[in-house]
Amino acid sequence: GAVVSQHPSWVICKSGTSVKIECRSLDFQATTMFWYRQFPKQSLMLMATSNEGSKATYEQGVEKDKFLINHASLTLSTLTVTSAHPEDSSFYICSASPSRAWAEAFFGQGTRLTVV
Amino acid sequence: GESVGLHLPTLSVQEGDNSIINCAYSNSASDYFIWYKQESGKGPQFIIDIRSNMDKRQGQRVTVLLNKTVKHLSLQIAATQPGDSAVYFCAENPSNQGGKLIFGQGTELSVKP
Numbered sequence: 713g714a715v716v717s718q719h720p721s722w723v724i725c726k727s728g729t730s731v732k733i734e735c736r737s738l739d740f741q742a743t744t745m746f747w748y749r750q751f752p753k754q755s756l757m758l759m760a761t762s763n764e765g766s767k768a769t770y771e772q773g774v775e776k777d778k779f780l781i782n783h784a785s786l787t788l789s790t791l792t793v794t795s796a797h798p799e800d801s802s803f804y805i806c807s808a809s810p811s812r813a814w815a816e817a818f819f820g821q822g823t824r825l826t827v828v
Numbered sequence: 829g830e831s832v833g834l835h836l837p838t839l840s841v842q843e844g845d846n847s848i849i850n851c852a853y854s855n856s857a858s859d860y861f862i863w864y865k866q867e868s869g870k871g872p873q874f875i876i877d878i879r880s881n882m883d884k885r886q887g888q889r890v891t892v893l894l895n896k897t898v899k900h901l902s903l904q905i906a907a908t909q910p911g912d913s914a915v916y917f918c919a920e921n922p923s924n925q926g927g928k929l930i931f932g933q934g935t936e937l938s939v940k941p
Contacts, residue, residue, distance in 0.1 A: 718871075744927050753836050755917060756872070756931040805871050809927025816862065817927040819871040 715739055716808045718820035725796055725827055732792045733823045741786035742808035747779070748819060750803040762789040775826030796827040829910045836915060838936040847905040847939075851918035851932040856899060858920035860931065863892055863903045875903070875916075905937075913939045 715738040725731045735745055745762040745823075760781055761769040768781035780792040789808075793800055803824055806818035841847050855862065859880040864872035875900045878885045878892045878901075885892050891904040915936045919929040 746927060746929070748931075755934050756929075758928070758930065761928060796860075803869075807927065807929070811926055816874070816877065816921075817929055819864075819873075822869070823872045824869065 714818045716742075716818045716820040718804075718806055718823050720823060721821060722824040723826070725825070727797055727827055728795055730792055730794045731796055731825060732790055733804055733806075733825070735789045735808065735820055737787045737808040738824060739817070740808075740810050742789075743786065744809045745789040746807045746809075747781060747789075747791050748805045748807070750822075753802075756805060759791075766805065774803060793825065796800055796825070798827045801825055801827045809824070829924055836936045838938060840938045840940065841908050843908060843910060843939055843941050845908055847903075847908045847937060849903045849905075849916050849935045849937065851901040851903075851935075853899050853901060853918065853920045853932060854930065855920060855922055856896075857923045858930075859923045860921035861892070861894060861901055861919070862919045863890075863901075864917045864919060864931075865912075866917060866934075868914075872917060872919075892897050901932075904924070908937075908939050910939045913937055 719734045747759045748756040750756045759774045762781045762783040764783045770776045783789040790807045805822040808817045809817045862877040863875040866872045876887045876890050876892050883894050889906045893902045915934050917934045918932040
């Protein structure tokens with residue numbers, strides 16, 4: 713149980729375009745999902761907390777207008793990178809938690825974004 | 829603030845030896861800690877966790893030690909195998925923020941056959 717799936721696994725897009733990444737909890741309902749970004753040889757950095765039915769909470773320094781997060785259902789959160797630039801190329805990882813009282817989070821397999 | 833990673837420190841061990849990976853965490857209010865293993869191009873994989881009311885927890889070939897006084901975690905891997913080669917991260921869960929994890933710097937473990 714507790715499977716989180718991300719789609720796509722990798723994507724290449726042209727500079728200036730937008731790309732959407734999906735994060736789904738397959739066998740549980742996730743009231744909260746989290747989006748992380750990871751550059752090569754670095755740690756995971758939390759970008760934002762995605763709350764079902766309400767606005768996402770962004771970490772300091774993360775542009776909310778550039779990284780649009782939607783959590784329309786208890787099993788799906790999407791991250792849209794708008795007007796992507798080469799410096800947005802990174803590994804994006806989501807995690808999901810069944811409830812606020814549940815400390816552990818379950819991770820997706822990640823999405824490799826390359827902007828050319 | 830969030831943990832910002834520098835280039836990963838590395839640990840190289842011989843197959844069969846024990847490995848010890850260390851981590852310093854930042855928030856004294858954190859009450860739950862997890863060690864993750866991450867292989868290249870994949871998401872983090874849960875290894876073992878520990879709550880702040882414990883100082884040691886053992887799993888299969890792995891042990892986590894927690895020292896709250898100095899905000900330090902360690903992961904011990906017994907009889908390290910080539911399949912253990914990966915990057916290992918500790919993560920802390922700030923109190924009452926379910927699922928939110930702040931990751932440490934990470935250590936790249938390389939196991940020589």
